[in-house]
Amino acid sequence: MAPRTATDIGSALEALQRAGVLFRSGLHLEAAAIYRDVIRQRPRVPDVHNNLGVALKAAGHVADAVPCFRRAVRLKPDYVAAHANLATALEALERPLDGLEHRIDAWRLNPDDLEQRDALISALRRCPFDKPHAGARSVLTVLFERDDLDRQALASPAVRVWRAQPAIRRAVEAAAWGYPEREHPGSGFRPLTGFLPDELVLAALASAVIVDPEMEAAIVFTRRHLLSEVSTGRPANADLVWLTALALQARAVEWVWPETSEETADLRILDNRIGEPSPLSERVLVRALYRPMESDPMVDVLRREASMLRYDDASLWALLLRRSFLDTHAESRLEAEMPALTAIADDTSATVQAQYEENPYPRWLSTDRRPPRSLADHLRRVLPSAPLGRVPDGPMRILIAGCGTGRHAIQTARRYHDSLVLAVDLSRRSLAYAKRMARDLGVDNLTFGQADILALGQRADRFDLIESSGVLHHLSDPMAGWRVLRGLLAPGGLMRIALYSRRARAGFDDVRAVVPAEAPVIERVRAARRAVMSLPAGHPARALLRTADFYAASGVRDALLHVSETVVDPIWIDGALRELELRFVGFELPDPAILSLYRRHCRDDPSALDLSVWDAVEAERPDIFLGMYQFWCREA
Numbered sequence: 243m244a245p246r247t248a249t250d251i252g253s254a255l256e257a258l259q260r261a262g263v264l265f266r267s268g269l270h271l272e273a274a275a276i277y278r279d280v281i282r283q284r285p286r287v288p289d290v291h292n293n294l295g296v297a298l299k300a301a302g303h304v305a306d307a308v309p310c311f312r313r314a315v316r317l318k319p320d321y322v323a324a325h326a327n328l329a330t331a332l333e334a335l336e337r338p339l340d341g342l343e344h345r346i347d348a349w350r351l352n353p354d355d356l357e358q359r360d361a362l363i364s365a366l367r368r369c370p371f372d373k374p375h376a377g378a379r380s381v382l383t384v385l386f387e388r389d390d391l392d393r394q395a396l397a398s399p400a401v402r403v404w405r406a407q408p409a410i411r412r413a414v415e416a417a418a419w420g421y422p423e424r425e426h427p428g429s430g431f432r433p434l435t436g437f438l439p440d441e442l443v444l445a446a447l448a449s450a451v452i453v454d455p456e457m458e459a460a461i462v463f464t465r466r467h468l469l470s471e472v473s474t475g476r477p478a479n480a481d482l483v484w485l486t487a488l489a490l491q492a493r494a495v496e497w498v499w500p501e502t503s504e505e506t507a508d509l510r511i512l513d514n515r516i517g518e519p520s521p522l523s524e525r526v527l528v529r530a531l532y533r534p535m536e537s538d539p540m541v542d543v544l545r546r547e548a549s550m551l552r553y554d555d556a557s558l559w560a561l562l563l564r565r566s567f568l569d570t571h572a573e574s575r576l577e578a579e580m581p582a583l584t585a586i587a588d589d590t591s592a593t594v595q596a597q598y599e600e601n602p603y604p605r606w607l608s609t610d611r612r613p614p615r616s617l618a619d620h621l622r623r624v625l626p627s628a629p630l631g632r633v634p635d636g637p638m639r640i641l642i643a644g645c646g647t648g649r650h651a652i653q654t655a656r657r658y659h660d661s662l663v664l665a666v667d668l669s670r671r672s673l674a675y676a677k678r679m680a681r682d683l684g685v686d687n688l689t690f691g692q693a694d695i696l697a698l699g700q701r702a703d704r705f706d707l708i709e710s711s712g713v714l715h716h717l718s719d720p721m722a723g724w725r726v727l728r729g730l731l732a733p734g735g736l737m738r739i740a741l742y743s744r745r746a747r748a749g750f751d752d753v754r755a756v757v758p759a760e761a762p763v764i765e766r767v768r769a770a771r772r773a774v775m776s777l778p779a780g781h782p783a784r785a786l787l788r789t790a791d792f793y794a795a796s797g798v799r800d801a802l803l804h805v806s807e808t809v810v811d812p813i814w815i816d817g818a819l820r821e822l823e824l825r826f827v828g829f830e831l832p833d834p835a836i837l838s839l840y841r842r843h844c845r846d847d848p849s850a851l852d853l854s855v856w857d858a859v860e861a862e863r864p865d866i867f868l869g870m871y872q873f874w875c876r877e878a
């Protein structure tokens with residue numbers, strides 16, 4: 243039946259109601275026709291323009307939706323939803339920079355709206371920034387000032403906005419040209435410290451790992467230049483704030499960058515050149531680009547300086563001293579006090595423990611603080627198509643099995659703030675880092691203990707929720723550990739497990755094959771990084787270049803050089819769940835568009851719960867679980 247016009251209906255209101263009904267029934271173009279009618283008669287109502295845009299976009303006419311949203315925001319400049327809709331439409335048309343303007347408006351109009359903030363941050367992360375962008379610069383500066391945000395997410399856009407300035411871009415590209423061996427011979431290269439220090443890039447260097455191979459090249463050649471100056475007694479004439487931010491970055495990546503034999507020799511010379519009156523000096527900072535400050539020949543002076551810091555000193559120098567001396571000291575004490583809940587008798591567990599004592603993982607510096615929510619609410623967000631049934635409600639007992647350095651455990655404890663969380667790991671150093679961070683962040687419903695999952699079976703307590711992310715695949719027999727965890731699950735409880743995908747990691751063997759087996763760890767890590775950087779374009783392991791893991795020593799060791807690793811596939815997971823009498827509840831997907839791949843294979847399973855179908859989907863797109871199979875399961 244042809245839609246009636248606004249005049250037929252007699253009132254615009256009635257027409258709008260009818261359009262709403264048509265829209266909800268999926269008749270988007272019919273709804274759009276009514277909105278157009280109404281607009282002809284009442285052209286200045288912003289909501290109707292917005293609704294017309296929504297209807298056209300839903301019908302797949304994204305380009306036609308754009309002018310509708312534009313009219314809506316012109317009529318009502320503080321219309322948050324229309325700005326957000328306009329941004330989404332422009333992003334879908336691959337015009338991310340145009341979209342960003344409206345993401346910024348939508349967030350500025352309502353800065354406490356987490357949805358707008360998340361959308362803004364992901365838009366910033368996707369924008370190419372091939373020229374300077376004042377709007378992005380200004381929102382990033384505001385976002386960096388907040389202490390409830392994961393600054394890792396802000397660092398890449400901050401660096402890209404900064405390096406979009408033509409002179410800086412030339413310097414960075416010249417560095418990247420022959421990295422790691424040498425910079426471009428005809429060199430547009432200039433040490434980064436030759437540019438004015440910039441708040442945005444300083445904040446990024448100080449608070450996150452920079453995920454940008456070209457920027458790494460520029461930092462590495464800058465530090466080489468600084469060392470050659472300072473070790474021969476010449477002043478580097480570098481701004482000390484710049485040097486401090488770079489030293490913080492060197493610390494965050496655990497000094498993973500390549501070092502030539504000349505640099506190693508120059509460092510020895512530098513260590514004999516002490517005696518300057520102030521601890522905050524070019525010599526100390528250039529050395530801190532290569533080695534921990536804790537091993538500086540002037541360590542006693544530096545430690546004293548750290549102990550005298552005012553608690554409200556927010557300078558980068560204070561941050562560097564705090565991280566180098568106060569945090570590490572606090573962690574040593576927490577490590578000594580950490581309770582041992584089980585013995586570590588298994589050989590593989592002992593070997594794995596040794597790796598994470600040397601390289602606690604992951605090295606995180608900040609995390610998002612979000613309002614608490616119930617388990618049911620969380621599951622609805624992460625598994626939108628899963629049939630949930632009954633889930634534990636109210637305070638829960640939660641076990642995090644293999645918590646590493648605690649980021650995930652802290653997020654879980656904050657999310658379910660009225661629950662009690664026990665987080666265990668083999669590595670005492672990782673646990674100490676986790677406990678210090680939990681204490682600094684004021685998370686008090688979380689306790690830590692050293693334990694081997696394999697030995698937890700003797701515990702009498704049971705847990706409503708057990709999370710074990712990136713852990714079971716490091717056991718010599720992952721099923722042995724999973725069986726123990728299954729035995730600890732309370733009736734009606736749920737598990738969230740994450741395991742390595744065989745297909746996603748198949749290309750990693752090409753890297754491992756060229757890494758010397760017997761060299762010291764840092765040499766092996768550097769060899770692995772060099773191998774990844776020289777892989778041809780399109781090689782699956784080059785995906786690592788987009789992960790923070792690749793830019794820090796512990797991350798490379800964890801991802802590529804692990805002492806014990808098993809990879810699985812959906813068919814294996816299916817068999818494991820059957821053996822354990824668990825039911826698959828769904829994958830957390832990095833991109834909801836992946837569900838449409840599943841639906842192409844299997845139309846009549848809206849919950850997407852058939853692991854054999856997932857196996858076929860992954861065979862077609864082997865990269866989709868590069869971030870692991872992250873899934874939920876419960877008693878069958």
Ligand SMILES: C[S@@+](CC[C@H](N)C(=O)[O-])C[C@H]1O[C@@H](n2cnc3c(N)ncnc32)[C@H](O)[C@@H]1O
Nearest residue numbers: 598644645646667668669694695711712713716
């Ligand atoms: C890759 S890290 C993951 C850390 C954390 N789950 C996360 O997602 O950030 C793996 C952690 O599992 C721990 N682990 C491995 N085998 C374990 C076992 N048998 N018992 C307890 N923890 C174990 C390691 O010590 C390490 O800290």
